[in-house]
Amino acid sequence: MLKYFVSTHRTQGQRDNDFTSIAGTELVDLTGECHDDPDSPICGCARSFVGITSRQTSTTAEVTETDMTAAEYIGHFHTGLLALGWKDDANTRNGIIDAAVELLLLAAMWPAGTVVERRGREIRVRSFPSRRRPGLRRS
Numbered sequence: 001m002l003k004y005f006v007s008t009h010r011t012q013g014q015r016d017n018d019f020t021s022i023a024g025t026e027l028v029d030l031t032g033e034c035h036d037d038p039d040s041p042i043c044g045c046a047r048s049f050v051g052i053t054s055r056q057t058s059t060t061a062e063v064t065e066t067d068m069t070a071a072e073y074i075g076h077f078h079t080g081l082l083a084l085g086w087k088d089d090a091n092t093r094n095g096i097i098d099a100a101v102e103l104l105l106l107a108a109m110w111p112a113g114t115v116v117e118r119r120g121r122e123i124r125v126r127s128f129p130s131r132r133r134p135g136l137r138r139s
C-alpha cells in the first residue's frame with residue numbers, strides 16, 4: 001500500500017486565505033514558488049498544492065492510501081508534466097523522481113486521512129483522522 005497526497009476540501013476556510021479550485025480529489029504536487037511568504041496577498045504559490053492533471057490549486061491536501069505502486073505514482077507526475085510541454089529528458093525525469101519521492105516520504109509519516117497544509121517548503125498537519133477503531137475497543 002502506498003500513501004500519498006491528494007487534494008481535499010476538508011478544513012478549507014480554517015485560514016482566511018484558504019482556497020481550492022480543484023473540484024474533486026486529485027493527486028497533487030507542490031506548486032513552483034514565485035513568492036516565499038505563504039500568506040502573500042498577491043499570490044498563493046507558497047501555500048498551494050497543484051493537481052497533477054487539472055493544474056488547479058488547493059491550500060489543503062490529505063494523505064490517502066491505495067494499492068498504487070511508487071512507479072505508477074511517479075508515472076502520473078511524468079504524464080502531467082509532459083502534458084504541460086516539458087521536455088522528456090533526463091533532467092525532467094530526475095526532477096520528477098526527486099519531487100515525487102519527497103512527497104511519498106512525507107506522506108508515509110502520517111496516517112491516511114491526515115489533512116495537511118503547506119507553508120513554503122514545509123508541510124504541516126492541520127488535522128489528524130479521528131480514531132474510529134471499534135475492533136480494538138475492550139468492554
Ligand SMILES: [Zn+2]
Nearest residue numbers: 034035043045
Ligand atoms: Zn507566487
